[in-house]
Amino acid sequence: MGDKPVWEQVGSSFVENYYHLFDTDRPQLGSMYIDSSCLTWEGLQFQGKAEIVQKLSSLSFGNIAHSITAQDHQPTPDNSIMSMVVGQIKADEDPIMGFHQSFILKNINGAWVCTNDMFRLALHNYAA
Amino acid sequence: MGDKPVWEQVGSSFVENYYHLFDTDRPQLGSMYIDSSCLTWEGLQFQGKAEIVQKLSSLSFGNIAHSITAQDHQPTPDNSIMSMVVGQIKADEDPIMGFHQSFILKNINGAWVCTNDMFRLALHNYAA
Numbered sequence: 001m002g003d004k005p006v007w008e009q010v011g012s013s014f015v016e017n018y019y020h021l022f023d024t025d026r027p028q029l030g031s032m033y034i035d036s037s038c039l040t041w042e043g044l045q046f047q048g049k050a051e052i053v054q055k056l057s058s059l060s061f062g063n064i065a066h067s068i069t070a071q072d073h074q075p076t077p078d079n080s081i082m083s084m085v086v087g088q089i090k091a092d093e094d095p096i097m098g099f100h101q102s103f104i105l106k107n108i109n110g111a112w113v114c115t116n117d118m119f120r121l122a123l124h125n126y127a128a
Numbered sequence: 129m130g131d132k133p134v135w136e137q138v139g140s141s142f143v144e145n146y147y148h149l150f151d152t153d154r155p156q157l158g159s160m161y162i163d164s165s166c167l168t169w170e171g172l173q174f175q176g177k178a179e180i181v182q183k184l185s186s187l188s189f190g191n192i193a194h195s196i197t198a199q200d201h202q203p204t205p206d207n208s209i210m211s212m213v214v215g216q217i218k219a220d221e222d223p224i225m226g227f228h229q230s231f232i233l234k235n236i237n238g239a240w241v242c243t244n245d246m247f248r249l250a251l252h253n254y255a256a
Contacts, residue, residue, distance in 0.1 A: 036205060038202045038203070040200040040202060040212075043198065043200065045202075070171065070248055072168040072171065072246045072248070074166045074168060074173075074244050074246065075166070076206075076208070076232055076243060076244055077164060077206075077208075077234060077243050078204075078205075078206035078208065080204070080205075080206065082210070082230065082232055082244050082246070084168075084212075084228070084230045084246040084248070086228065086248050086250070098226075098250060100212070100214065100228040100248075100250075102210065102212045102230040102246075104204055104210055104232075106205060115204060115205050116202050116204055116210050118200045118202065118210070118212040118230075120198055120200070120212070120214050120228075122214070122226060122228075122250055
């Protein structure tokens, strides 16, 4: 870890923690958001920790597993971090689907939180 | 346009202009970046208007056409805009491929510029 830039370290730690919680204990994801955080989930918008956790907790699948194909991280001009994740998702007995998700992470009072989150399935993204 | 929030208007205008220039006159994309802008292209990192334009201009395809499947935009806590695009790309005679790209747009001296840009093909993102 020592040689990696801080945004790579912070971003990859966030990604690991986020999907671990998502797959094992979704209500705990609330600890990663703040009251001004925005989530766009398949085009639907949610704002604030409570709304976001309610949305994520109410997704209808029982068992879910994320597998990360690639992740990229960059520093932003405002000392935040942008992360983009490409991966696959396996929900219950559904076929495996591609997904992509982008985050902005910001350090507030010494803790990195997620202020922006966008998720899309890659379902409509296949070659014709 | 009048009823849309400003980040939707700015984000969707940017997306339209960006892919129009990409498909018709790639060297002109330089006008959208600044010297601190970061591009991560398929995992490779580039910084600054000159490096980014050189990378985008040197991509080996002749004809390229982007088709946008979905785009999302959010305001960030630092008065920037995050945009995520999902779409398909047709380069020369290659098969159509899925792609996803995320941007941060920032207003600097009255103009919206792209400070962060991440691109990945969805090639490795298909269901098993």
